[in-house]
Amino acid sequence: MARKLFGTDGVRGTANTAPMTAEMALRLGAAAGRYFRRDQSAAHRVVIGKDTRLSGYMFETALTAGFTSTGMNVLLLGPIPTPAVALLTQSMRADVGVMISASHNPADDNGIKFFGPDGYKLSDAAEEEIEEILAGDIRPAQAPNIGRAKRIDDGLGRYIERAKRTFPAHLRLDGLKVVVDCANGAAYKVAPAVLWELGADVIPVGVSPNGRNINRDCGSTAPQTAAEAVVSHGADVGICLDGDADRVMILDENGELADGDQLMALFATRWAAQGLLRDNTLVATVMSNLGLEYYLNNLGLKLVRTAVGDRYVVEAMRKGGWNLGGEQSGHIVMLDHGTTGDGLMAGLQFLAEMVQQGRIASELKHSFTTVPQRLENVRFGAGQDPLAAASVKSAIAAAEAQLSGKGRLLIRKSGTEPLVRVMVECEDEAMLTSVVGEVVAAVEAAC
Secondary structure, three states, X not given: OOOOOOEEOEEEEEOOEOOXXXXXXXXXXXXHHHHHOOOOOOOOEEEEEEOOOOOHHHHHHXXXXXXXXXOOEEEEEEEOOHHHHHHHHHHOOOOEEEEEOOOOOOOOEEEEEEEOOOOOEOOXXXXXXXXXXXXXXXXXXXXXXXXXEEEOOOHHHHHHHHHHXXXXXXXXXXXXXXXXXXXOOOOOOHHHHHHHHOOOEEEEEOOXXXXXXXXXXXXXXXXXXXXXXXXXXXXXXXXXXXXXXXXXXXXXXOOOEEOHHHHXXXXXXXXXXXXXXXXXXXXXXXXXXXXXXXHHHHOOOEEEEEOOOHHHHHHHHHHHOOOEEEOOOOOEEEOOOOOOOOHHHHHHHHHHHHHHHOOOHHHHOOOOOOOOEEEEEEEOOOXXXXXXXXXXXXXXXXXXXXXXXXXXXXXXXXXXXXEEEEEEEEOOHHHHHHHHHHHHHHHHHHO
């Protein structure tokens, strides 16, 4: 059975609009509870975290009702980064972890993503089984076996200590002025605290969430506010997180941006030189720039590409035994430190390189020259499938023929939003502009 409810990163949509309704969240919690509560004689628990969206209160309550109705005990973490939920799922010996977040999406969106007891995101097969349970009659627990719910007050502190342990113990951030943009999201408390405890002079941005301003003109998808803060405060570096803090962008002292590809190139180079990069292999998605691939190949390192989505990066890493991977968007996965993308920990790795090498951010943020790349998004309406249109298929075929041997085209539906993403890479920028325009126009016409 193909998944209908789950996308590339859990269930996601506009709050109070199908599928992101309180009723669906309750049933989803009950279905997941029934899936994980297979041993009726044992105690079972789930940890639930969330970001700062207003709808998080509603979904937290609905999920709690669903889980407890099937006999699961619920541990509520409150606002906390996604990677902290993965960590605490393992640490607290939970059967399942849940993060309520739509990541980098606007405040009106929300999402529900699951982690297994090992701290890794659920497989496609597990999500399919949960959907099958959801489609049927979900058997509740008998009255004496209904679960309990409990607030966990020290989740943030546990994560702060774990994050700090990924920073070399012999180093400090004394004398380093750091802007940290928390996107008014899940890391608004922990990220400034970690940096301050390591000795940095911290300039916080995006740390005043009100339920409606998450990711609004701030964070990894809108770094201009942080860039202005870096320049105006004379900061050494900026760290921009997204709403649930599983991705990061870095700003140098001039406010210039380094994306996930550049960070992965830096880390892969350093880890390989130190003998820490397993099998001299980096895992990235089909969206990563061709320049990254050329750079790694010239160093004798390998790049393995996966489908878009950090969960697919992690699956490939685990299967191949590799320890470094990520996405151009800033998900950096370091399996030596965690089980999922962690923006704060990746930012700490960059700061460690600055301190150890005694170099400024602008000297570290640019490892390779990118091949010109352009990404355009086309929004489509409910029930539409523009990629099935004959006109779009024809435009794609013509574009691929034009780019043959000169570049590449990647066109796909987003797994988290009703968007068609059109990405083209080509050394010839005139051809790049022409191809993107023709394909986007065809998709827009089909919509």
